[in-house]
Amino acid sequence: MAKQTFKVDPTHTSVDFSVKHMMVSKVKGTFHDFDATIVADPADMTTAEVDFTVDVNSVDTRNDQRDTHLRSGDFFDVENNPKMTFKSTDVKKVGEDQYEIIGDLTIRGTTNQETFKVDFEGSGKDPWGNQVYGFSADGKIKRSDYGLTYNAALETGGVLIGDEIKISIELEATTNTEA
Numbered sequence: 001m002a003k004q005t006f007k008v009d010p011t012h013t014s015v016d017f018s019v020k021h022m023m024v025s026k027v028k029g030t031f032h033d034f035d036a037t038i039v040a041d042p043a044d045m046t047t048a049e050v051d052f053t054v055d056v057n058s059v060d061t062r063n064d065q066r067d068t069h070l071r072s073g074d075f076f077d078v079e080n081n082p083k084m085t086f087k088s089t090d091v092k093k094v095g096e097d098q099y100e101i102i103g104d105l106t107i108r109g110t111t112n113q114e115t116f117k118v119d120f121e122g123s124g125k126d127p128w129g130n131q132v133y134g135f136s137a138d139g140k141i142k143r144s145d146y147g148l149t150y151n152a153a154l155e156t157g158g159v160l161i162g163d164e165i166k167i168s169i170e171l172e173a174t175t176n177t178e179a
Contacts, residue, residue, distance in 0.1 A: 003047060004175045006038035006133065012172035015054060019143070020162030022154060027066075031084075033058035038173060042133070045099055045120060050088040056107075057082060074150040081108045089113070097121075101137070107146040114141055116167070130174040137169040 015031045033055035040048035056076040059067055071078045088103035097120040105114040121134035142163050143149075152160040 001041050001043040003039050003041050006040065006173035006175055008034075008036040008038070009132075009172045009174060010034070012170075014168075014170045016168045018166045018168075020164070022160060023158040023162070027061055029059055029061035029067075029070075031056065031058050032060060036171070036173075042123070042131070042175065046091045046093050048088065048091045048101070050086065050091075050101060050103065052086040054084040055082060056084050075148055077108055086114070105141065108148065110146045112141075112145050114139060116169075126174065133173050133175070135169075135171045135173070137167075137171065139167045141165050141167065 013034075015034050016028065017030070018026045018028045021027045031054045035053050037051040038048060057071060057078045059070050059076070061067055061070070070076055073079075076084075085106045086103050088101050090102040092100045092102070094100050094117075099118040099120070100115050101118050102113060102115045104111050116137045116139035119136045121136055123131055123133045126132050143161075143165050144163050150161070154160060
Protein backbone atom coordinates (compact mmCIF):
# COMPACT_ATOMS: atom_id res chain seq x y z
CA MET A 1 0.00 0.00 0.00
CA ALA A 2 1.21 3.53 -0.72
CA LYS A 3 1.72 6.29 1.79
CA GLN A 4 -1.39 8.25 2.67
CA THR A 5 -2.01 11.51 4.50
CA PHE A 6 -3.84 11.11 7.79
CA LYS A 7 -6.08 13.95 8.93
CA VAL A 8 -6.17 14.33 12.71
CA ASP A 9 -9.66 14.69 14.17
CA PRO A 10 -9.30 17.38 16.88
CA THR A 11 -12.66 16.53 18.45
CA HIS A 12 -11.45 12.99 19.16
CA THR A 13 -7.84 13.84 20.02
CA SER A 14 -6.34 15.11 23.27
CA VAL A 15 -2.90 16.41 24.23
CA ASP A 16 -2.47 16.15 28.00
CA PHE A 17 0.35 16.50 30.53
CA SER A 18 1.02 16.09 34.23
CA VAL A 19 3.72 17.33 36.61
CA LYS A 20 4.47 16.80 40.30
CA HIS A 21 3.36 19.62 42.58
CA MET A 22 4.92 20.21 45.99
CA MET A 23 6.52 16.74 45.77
CA VAL A 24 3.23 15.11 46.85
CA SER A 25 0.60 15.45 44.12
CA LYS A 26 0.20 16.00 40.38
CA VAL A 27 -1.21 18.88 38.39
CA LYS A 28 -2.75 17.89 35.08
CA GLY A 29 -3.38 20.03 32.06
CA THR A 30 -4.24 19.94 28.39
CA PHE A 31 -3.66 21.89 25.21
CA HIS A 32 -6.81 22.62 23.21
CA ASP A 33 -5.29 23.91 19.95
CA PHE A 34 -2.99 21.68 17.91
CA ASP A 35 -2.47 20.39 14.41
CA ALA A 36 -0.67 17.40 12.97
CA THR A 37 0.40 16.10 9.62
CA ILE A 38 0.94 12.36 9.44
CA VAL A 39 2.02 10.66 6.24
CA ALA A 40 2.40 6.88 6.36
CA ASP A 41 1.71 3.58 4.71
CA PRO A 42 -1.11 2.18 6.89
CA ALA A 43 0.27 -1.32 6.32
CA ASP A 44 3.72 -0.29 7.61
CA MET A 45 3.60 2.41 10.30
CA THR A 46 7.41 2.46 10.50
CA THR A 47 7.16 4.64 7.36
CA ALA A 48 5.31 7.37 9.28
CA GLU A 49 6.40 10.99 9.06
CA VAL A 50 4.83 13.00 11.89
CA ASP A 51 4.73 16.78 12.26
CA PHE A 52 2.84 17.94 15.36
CA THR A 53 2.30 21.58 16.35
CA VAL A 54 0.75 22.78 19.61
CA ASP A 55 -0.40 26.33 20.30
CA VAL A 56 0.97 26.73 23.83
CA ASN A 57 -1.36 29.68 24.44
CA SER A 58 -4.15 27.06 24.59
CA VAL A 59 -2.78 25.54 27.82
CA ASP A 60 -5.54 24.73 30.31
CA THR A 61 -4.95 23.46 33.86
CA ARG A 62 -8.42 24.52 35.07
CA ASN A 63 -6.89 27.46 36.94
CA ASP A 64 -6.76 30.84 35.16
CA GLN A 65 -4.02 32.27 37.38
CA ARG A 66 -1.76 29.24 36.83
CA ASP A 67 -2.47 29.21 33.08
CA THR A 68 -1.54 32.90 32.83
CA HIS A 69 1.72 32.14 34.68
CA LEU A 70 2.44 29.21 32.33
CA ARG A 71 2.02 31.54 29.33
CA SER A 72 4.48 34.07 30.83
CA GLY A 73 8.24 34.36 30.41
CA ASP A 74 8.70 32.15 33.50
CA PHE A 75 7.48 29.17 31.45
CA PHE A 76 6.35 29.02 27.80
CA ASP A 77 6.92 32.70 26.95
CA VAL A 78 4.08 32.52 24.40
CA GLU A 79 4.70 36.07 23.21
CA ASN A 80 8.06 34.98 21.76
CA ASN A 81 7.46 31.22 21.41
CA PRO A 82 3.80 30.62 20.54
CA LYS A 83 4.24 27.05 19.27
CA MET A 84 5.62 23.76 20.52
CA THR A 85 6.57 21.39 17.67
CA PHE A 86 7.52 17.76 17.18
CA LYS A 87 8.98 16.38 13.94
CA SER A 88 9.66 12.65 13.75
CA THR A 89 13.05 11.40 12.60
CA ASP A 90 12.54 7.63 13.05
CA VAL A 91 9.79 5.13 13.84
CA LYS A 92 10.63 1.70 15.23
CA LYS A 93 8.29 -1.25 15.71
CA VAL A 94 8.90 -2.60 19.23
CA GLY A 95 6.01 -5.05 19.59
CA GLU A 96 2.63 -6.05 18.22
CA ASP A 97 0.96 -2.71 17.37
CA GLN A 98 3.61 -0.91 19.47
CA TYR A 99 6.09 1.66 18.21
CA GLU A 100 8.64 4.19 19.34
CA ILE A 101 8.57 7.51 17.54
CA ILE A 102 11.81 9.43 17.87
CA GLY A 103 11.96 13.04 16.85
CA ASP A 104 12.86 16.64 17.50
CA LEU A 105 10.73 18.39 20.11
CA THR A 106 11.01 22.18 20.23
CA ILE A 107 9.74 24.13 23.22
CA ARG A 108 10.58 27.76 23.86
CA GLY A 109 13.14 27.79 21.04
CA THR A 110 15.10 24.80 22.36
CA THR A 111 15.13 21.52 20.43
CA ASN A 112 15.93 18.10 21.89
CA GLN A 113 15.45 14.57 20.63
CA GLU A 114 12.64 12.77 22.48
CA THR A 115 11.06 9.32 22.21
CA PHE A 116 7.35 8.61 22.55
CA LYS A 117 5.85 5.15 22.97
CA VAL A 118 2.90 4.70 20.62
CA ASP A 119 0.21 2.03 20.62
CA PHE A 120 -1.86 1.48 17.50
CA GLU A 121 -5.37 1.05 18.92
CA GLY A 122 -7.03 -0.17 15.72
CA SER A 123 -8.91 1.02 12.65
CA GLY A 124 -12.30 0.84 10.99
CA LYS A 125 -14.53 2.61 8.48
CA ASP A 126 -16.74 5.48 9.56
CA PRO A 127 -20.23 6.06 8.07
CA TRP A 128 -18.78 8.44 5.43
CA GLY A 129 -16.33 5.93 3.92
CA ASN A 130 -13.21 7.18 5.67
CA GLN A 131 -10.77 4.81 7.29
CA VAL A 132 -10.34 5.82 10.96
CA TYR A 133 -7.19 5.03 12.97
CA GLY A 134 -6.59 5.33 16.70
CA PHE A 135 -3.26 5.84 18.47
CA SER A 136 -2.16 6.39 22.07
CA ALA A 137 1.21 8.05 22.71
CA ASP A 138 3.08 8.53 25.97
CA GLY A 139 6.37 10.16 26.80
CA LYS A 140 8.36 11.90 29.50
CA ILE A 141 10.50 15.00 29.15
CA LYS A 142 12.51 17.15 31.53
CA ARG A 143 11.23 20.71 31.47
CA SER A 144 14.68 21.98 32.47
CA ASP A 145 16.01 20.66 29.12
CA TYR A 146 13.86 23.34 27.47
CA GLY A 147 14.74 26.28 29.71
CA LEU A 148 11.58 25.87 31.81
CA THR A 149 13.42 26.24 35.09
CA TYR A 150 11.10 28.45 37.16
CA ASN A 151 10.66 26.91 40.61
CA ALA A 152 10.51 27.62 44.32
CA ALA A 153 12.13 25.79 47.20
CA LEU A 154 9.79 24.35 49.82
CA GLU A 155 10.30 25.01 53.50
CA THR A 156 10.14 21.26 54.17
CA GLY A 157 12.67 20.47 51.42
CA GLY A 158 12.18 19.74 47.78
CA VAL A 159 10.68 22.03 45.16
CA LEU A 160 7.28 23.36 44.19
CA ILE A 161 7.28 21.97 40.63
CA GLY A 162 8.78 18.68 39.45
CA ASP A 163 11.18 18.56 36.50
CA GLU A 164 9.61 15.54 34.80
CA ILE A 165 6.60 16.20 32.57
CA LYS A 166 4.50 13.24 31.50
CA ILE A 167 2.84 13.69 28.12
CA SER A 168 -0.15 11.66 26.96
CA ILE A 169 -1.79 11.92 23.54
CA GLU A 170 -4.93 10.13 22.39
CA LEU A 171 -5.17 10.60 18.64
CA GLU A 172 -7.80 9.72 16.08
CA ALA A 173 -7.07 10.26 12.40
CA THR A 174 -8.77 9.49 9.11
CA THR A 175 -7.74 8.77 5.57
CA ASN A 176 -10.22 9.34 2.79
CA THR A 177 -10.69 6.06 0.96
CA GLU A 178 -12.95 7.48 -1.77
CA ALA A 179 -11.38 7.79 -5.23
